[in-house]
Amino acid sequence: MTHLHPLALGQLGTTPWAFNPAWFVLLSLGLPALIWLGFAWKRALDEDPHRLRRSGLRELRRLLVHVRRSGSVAQPVHLHGWCQAAARTWGVRVSAPTVGQVTQSLETLAADGSAAATWRELWSVTERGLYGPGAGGGAGAGADATPPPDWLERASAAASRVNVPKRERWLPNRLTHWLPSMALSLVICCVVGSVRADQAAGSITPADEQAAVKALHAHWNDWAAHYNIAAGQIQEGNWNYAVAHATAAFLAQPSSTDNRDNLRFAIQQAGTMDPTLRRLLYGAWFQQFPGLLSPAGWQSLALVASLMLAAGLSAMVLTLYVPTRRRALRSGGRWGLAAGMCALVVSLVAFNDYGPLNQPAAGILLQSVNLAPAPTELVPEQETSPATAGEVVLPLRTFLGWQQVSAGANIAGWARKSAVMPLYRR
Secondary structure (H helix, E strand, C coil): CCCCCCCCCCCECCCCCCCCCHHHHHHHHHHHHHHHHHHHHHHHHHCCCCHHHHHHHHHHHHHHHHHHHHCCCCCHHHHHHHHHHHHHHCCCCCCCCCHHHHHHHHHHHCCCHHHHHHHHHHHHHHHHHHHCCCCCCCCCCCCCCCCCCCHHHHHHHHHHCCCCCCCCCCCCCCHHHHCCCHHHHHHHHHHHCCCCCCCCCCCCCHHHHHHHHHHHHHCCCEHHHHHHHHHHHHHHCCHHHHHHHHHHHHHHCCCCHHHHHHHHHHHHHHCCCCHHHHHHHHCCHHHHHHHHCCHHHHHHHHHHHHHHHHHHHHHHHHHHHCCCCHHHHHHHHHHHHHHHHHHHHHHHHHHHHCHHHHCCCCEEECCCEEEECCCCCCCCHHHCEEECCCCEEEEEEEECCEEEEECCCCCEEEEEHHHEEECCCC
16 A cells, blocks of 8 residues: 655654663663762761861851951951851850850860860850950940950961861761661662654645655755655656655654555565564564654653653652652652653663664665675676665765665675665765
């Protein structure tokens, strides 16, 4: 059965991406792995017992540098900030530290008694500047109370002599960093276990073919133009050209019954058939299944499936570290894993079933040729390899009107460029 009515031009197909399908698997696993690494790293850093002290010391030194650069006497806001930063520097984890709490931490953490005495005295001087008689914040206090003139120098010198122990753990090198909840970890391990346009009746005219040729010069992936040319070649009986253009239309829009029927008819009349096309057109249902989408369509589905799988794995990782919404995350992660894994496997298998037809540089022979080992017609015929019209080839390189192509696993040779038509792009 053939379909010879013209189609509206400008229906563009998509060229497959030229990269290994393994990148889809890497995307689906790499993104959750990075998220997991980030949470594990954060947990390792949060377990550092001296993290708060280092943060307080940095804040303390920034505050003193700011007061020094301002060129004025330390204001109450600076003294308040100094007290809070100093308390954190000495491991006091309260918002309003008292002198007793600071003294207790100094006795425990200070390297020697003189350092503890220096900090106690500096703390007392700072509190008197804030709350003593004459300070700006107390009831009945005067307006001109200030810390001692040498307060900034004493505070800077004391801060410069503080040595907080270095970070104990830079890498997430403990099992609890990666699997903080063993029960949830076991759950995760168990879980991980066609568009057709309305068509008018009629047949292809020479004007339709000429318009289709012009459309291909503008956009080689215009599958409607390939269809119109194939239909015109079928009417004229040029079966090799009909097979080539019908194949290009089929690869861009395989869900179209018109494309499939025209390609089958042209191949039957030509008498030769590429083995991959034979499987896609005449094989069992599971061999024809990839024809539901084009190679580029299966790649797009694989990309979506990779993102779904990555989202599912990321949700399962989040259940290990986020205490809230664990039930929702676990449920969503299961569905994402199941749907993403199924869709990714199906799409990659279907894409792979296209064989050489899924390569963006794929071409098809317009005539039977003898592939020569060199780009010249002077090669003896016994040194050439025959290749039939309609065979899918992969171009390798070009030279002065010749093109080296690969036809099959172990056959490669040179043919005239006019004998090879690209299927996806010029």
